[in-house]
Amino acid sequence: MCGLLGLLTSDGSAATHVDAVREALPCMRHRGPDGTDTWNDEDVVFGFNRLSIIDLEHSHQPLVWGPEDDPQRYTLTFNGEIYNYIELREELAAAGLPLHTTGDSETIVAGYHLWGEDVVEHLRGMFAFAVWDARKRTMFLARDQFGIKPLFFATTPAGTAFASEKKCLLALAEDMGTDLSIDRRAVEHYVDLQYVPEPESLHTGIRRLESGCSATLTPGGVLVQRRYFRPQFKTTPVAHDSEQQVFDRIANVLEDSVAKHMRADVTVGSFLSGGIDSTAIAALAKRHNPDLLTFTTGFEREGYSEVDVAAESAEAIGVEHHVKIVSPEEYADAVPKIMWYLDDPVADPSLVPLYFVAAEARKHVKVVLSGEGADELFGGYTIYKEPLSLKPFEKMPSPLLKGLRKLSTVLPEGMKGKSLLERGTMPMEDRYYGNARSFNFEQMQRVIPWAKREWDHREVTRPIYAQSQDMDPVARMQHLDLFTWMRGDILVKADKINMANSLELRVPFLDKEVFRVAESLPYDLKVSHGTTKYALRKALEQIVPAHVLHRRKLGFPVPMRHWLAGDELYGWAQDQINASQTEDIFDKKAVLEMLKEHRDGVSDHSRRIWTVLAFMIWHGIFVEDRIQPQIDTPDYPVDI
Known part of the structure; x- marks a missing residue:
């Protein structure tokens, strides 16, 4: 729906940061080309870019609202949509609260006044928002249950800034004194998983509020987070x-969900x-x-x-x-621009x-x-069938499992039954890490020799698995994938x-x-x-x-394996690797060898190569300033 940017200062100097916030807003104009505005008091600056979807003439943000006895008490910035806003408006009006628009934004701030932090339990939608309570001098932040809408934040002695896109916080970094060094732990997690897992980002000083979480913050204070959404896949038998x-x-x-999601004035x-x-x-x-x-x-x-x-x-x-x-040419030309929009690389073709x-x-x-x-x-996901195929292993005594595990390590690669023995004798916490892992640890060390085993995917998945001990195996896999x-x-x-x-x-x-x-x-x-x-x-x-x-979903399958081995993208990939200034992160010689092995049919390295390429292009944009994508947000019609 929109892009929000906020800054809560530590020393009441908000007025001195207004220009910096205004200058940072255009870098996410694509999130809201229909209008932009700022608001501030002595502690807070809010900036907003609007994509008008509901209540086009009103519901402008930042939105100032309050009860009749204090009409300026709260100020809201909100990105997303609340699909049950019509029902919420009726409930809030019945409680005697004043409503001045016909949109969904007002239901959040009025709901916060009525229910406090529990307002998130009443919202059916996708959201990331901030509410400033001028009476209590408290900021409340929240993201939706699943993390559909993003919220980055950076805390320094100057205060805490937060935004829908990290590039806004990068634009404020000098003004805020934000640490923009590369987080090497996050780099390893990215190479391992193809994405940077929450709450990390590739910049040390910038993090994300996690999905299903809210937070409170006061001037000069620390961000206090709480998890309000804890999914619990149940295993109740069905007759x-x-x-x-x-x-x-x-x-x-x-x-019902589709009907609610169709609510819009466009x-x-x-x-x-x-x-x-x-x-x-x-x-x-x-x-x-x-x-x-x-x-x-x-x-x-x-x-x-x-x-x-x-x-x-x-x-x-x-x-x-x-x-x-x-076409392959369009594909390659678009990659730098896409990496700019992403903020952090995602190696998904x-x-x-x-x-x-x-x-x-x-x-x-x-x-x-x-x-x-x-x-x-x-x-x-097809992998969800695996617990059924491995069920016989559950009844085997521990000594037999250990013996089969040892046997699996000596069987030659590619031999029939080797993978079944490996996975059947391995705890789920070690064998399942989600849908995206590209490198095993040995492959990772080939391209990033400084990789640490204690930083591998299990560092990310271990605390998530700990929350699902009582679930059945399929539910545990679903639970992991949600997070x-x-x-x-x-x-x-x-x-x-x-x-x-x-x-x-x-x-x-x-x-x-x-x-x-x-x-x-x-x-x-x-x-x-x-x-x-x-x-x-x-x-x-x-x-x-x-x-x-009963057809298997393919999504948007990409012929990356063929393109990287052929004339379409092999030369392009080689040029990207050679030009990249990432010698302190990657062994570029090893990456080029991997690309050649892929072209020669020695091994299918396409996912691993693409993971490295995506990072190198991101690095060329945000660290080296070598790649400068041409970004042009058209002037779309407001009421299409």
């Missing part, structure tokens, strides 16, 4: 004769790939907008496009469909086609729906890449009411009957076309 009730409950809550479209998740969302959205537009992307290379399947789905549900085909399809969508609509979150909530892959990759690209095009992306699966239904499913309604997302597929039988009901 066979009540399964249909479960399927109906899923269908009904999705119908045009809402939908992304549409060849999979069940986006198709379900588009089909449900069509019920609320007969003129729904859908969008997809693909590549010319055979086997790396869902364009035909998406077109068939669009025809089946009766929507007008738009397609963007991305699907970022690039997403950028192009978002740009295409923004020509026609201002908001799009998408299917993110279905796999994490309903058990959609790693989903918020580190899926939701970062969902927010940053769409907002790069001044396009708001909404994710109806990641709705707290949908989650309440999903978290109660036992594993045999997730991974069952030889498929994943079993209950969701059954629930959607009357909603999605038959040709996608």
Whole structure:
């Protein structure tokens, strides 16, 4: 929806920082090209860029609000959407609180006055916001349950600054005295996982408020965080004769979620790939907008496009469909710009086609729906089947497990059964680390020789696993993905890449009411009957076309393996590595050797190479100042 920037000073010097805040706002104009404003008192400066979605004529921010006896008490900056704002407005009005707009922003600040920090429990939506209480001289910050909307912060002796995008805090760094050294621990986590895990960022002095957390702050004080959202996947068995009730409950809550997510005073479209998740969302959205537009992307290379399947789905549900085909040349040219928008690198090649399809969508609509979150909530990843295949190992005595483990280490690589023995004799905490790990430790040391084993992925996953001891194995994997892959990759690209095009992306699966239904499913309604997302597929039988009901979702598959080995991107990658000034981080000779091995077919290093390349390009922009992407935010129509 928007971009927020705030600064709470330690010494009451806010007025001296207003110009710096104003100068930092344009670097995230893409998040809000429809308007910009600042507000300050002696302690606080707020800046805001608005993308107008609801209540276009009013609900401008920073928003000053208060009860009748103190109408200037609170000031709000808010990025996101509150989908139950109509119901909340009725509740707040019934409590006697004054409401001066018809939008959703006012419900947050009025709700904070009524419920205090528990206001987050009442909000159904995606959000990152800050409320300043001028009477108590207290700042309250919060992010939504899943981390759909970002919030970076930096604390120095001068105060605490926070923003929707890290580049704003980089712009304020000199004014604030922020430590901009590279966090080498975060670098290792990035290389290990393909993203920088929360709450880290690659800059030592800048961190993120975690998903499902809120925080309070006073002038000169420290940021005090609390977790208000703790997902608990339950394992309550479902009687066979009540399964249909479960399927109906899923269908009904999705119908309601999509209806709420369609609330807007501008045009809402939908992304549409060849999979069940986006198709379900588009089909449900069509019920609320007969003129729904859908969008997809693909590549010319055979086997790396869902364009035909998406077109068939669009025809089946009766929507007008738009397609963007991305060439290798367009792909390479866009990467530096995309890394600038991301703030920290994410080594997911699907970022690039997403950028192009978002740009295409923004020509026609201002908001799009998408299917993110279905796999994490309903058990959609193929790897979730693994606990069933490894079940025989659970009954083996410890000495036998140790013997089989030892045997697995001496079997030659590639031998049938070696991987099964390795994974079956390994605790889940050691074998499952989410969907994105590119390097094992030995491979990592090849390219970053300073890597420390104590900094590997287990440092990130260990505390998350500790929270899921009582869950079944599939639920434990889902729980881990909620706090790693989903918020580190899926939701970062969902927010940053769409907002790069001044396009708001909404994710109806990641709705707290949908989650309440999903978290109660036992594993045999997730991974069952030889498929994943079993209950969701059954629930959607009357909603999605038959040709996608049991089709495996590909998302935006990218032919990176072929491009890096061929004329399309091999030379480009070689040039990027040679030009990069990252000798203190990477063994560039080893990286070039890895690229050559990939070209020669010795090993498929495509994901590892792309992970390093993404970092090098990011480093060239934010550290070396060698790469300067051309950023131009068009003047889009406000009321598209």
